Amino acid sequence: MKRATPSRSRTLLLAGSLVAVTLLLLQFTSPEISNPPVTGPFAGPDSVTTIFQHACYDCHSNESNIRWYDKIAPVSWKVAADVAEAREHLNFSEWDSLSRGEQVSKLWYIVNMVDQGRMPLPSYTAVHPSARVTDDEINTLKRYVTALTSPPKPATTTPATHATSSPAASPRTTPTSINGIAYFDDYKNWKVIATTNRFDNGTMRLIYGNDIAVKALEKNTINPWPDGAKIVKVVWDKQPVDSLGNVHAGKFSNAQFMIRDSKKFRETGGWGFARFSTPQLIPYGKAITFAVECYECHKLASSNGLVFDIPTKERSGLQYSIR
């Protein structure tokens, strides 16, 4: 090892002091994070609220407790940006501004974000280990949302085998989503790639894939999916469980499309999203940005190219359901 010559160490010293001075000056640009009043706070059981408080409130509430080391520029810039963005997406201090239905679906989303380690932000827990959510806490959250969503017991359990088979009045013009995706019936001739049911919102579904989508599954080319792949999910309400324990599909609820075009839909991960509700197939979304909401949540399936429902070998071991 060579020793640094006097002139070399002088240069280092100079560079060092320059950086120090720059950092010092940066502090004057450090943003202040204010805590606006708490208007309608989340009010769940203590066991749940405590988890959110220690793991989420620094970013997702008006009770941010910013540590001294988070107030140093340039870290403070990132912290302030995170908090501003986080509050915009989800604010536990303004929880009451959501309808009851929105609260419940948000809670399911929250549980899944935490379950997959997406929240709290990993960059944050790396520096603030106390914000980590333990497995026990995740189970507490899961039990909480499951109990919240328990369906009322059906009054009778007559075998309910019949769905209304004749479709109600269909639309008079081809329903078209604001992003240009028009409803089509073609999927009725496609293969079903998965069948799912949800105990978070009382529905059951069939997921269809066109030939390009099915081939991509067979060849395992789903990261990303090829252009031209199309996936349609058709959603029905569930009927009450019958005497044999079977649950049959009831009324048609909606159809949801994912159309792969990596250029046209670049902003939403290369998928064009659309949803058509009721037999009148009313397109969902008032502004073109509606699809960002679809895309954001579908990031939870980024290991599958943003598609949740595909046949996989991995067994979760546990089948979750509520009776």
Added chain:
Amino acid sequence: MTIRTILLLVPFIALQACGSSDRPVLAPEAIYAEPGMSIITTLFNDSAQTTSVLYGNALAVASAQDTASSHRSGEQYRLVTWRQKGNPLWFGGNINDSIQAVERIMVLDDHDSEPAIRYDVPVGTVTDKPGDRIKLIFGLKGLEFPVGLE
């Protein structure tokens, strides 16, 4: 000291880019496909941990949309039953796993008041009595599908 501070910041910023991504093992063999068969309906059973789809040929599909309970020769049904598991990517949903059984019904002759029926189980096993299974399958009605304009 200052340079070290900056170096310490690097992993903090870099961490931002990583997420956990465990690639799934695909199971395309769980997709059921038989030419000429269309969807009639779907059902699931939490106690049995199964989910099923009833397919049929054109005659069977028509019969399942019909309110009359008579059956015509040539009707073919396939009840495909998968094991059910929690959706690996979404707590709150269940999804089909591998195929557990395929049951097959063929209506051979409809001249008598009781049509002649062949029932068999080409894939897997079913413990319930064939008569009960036929009754269940014939009791299933077609799904309500939306109809768009072409």
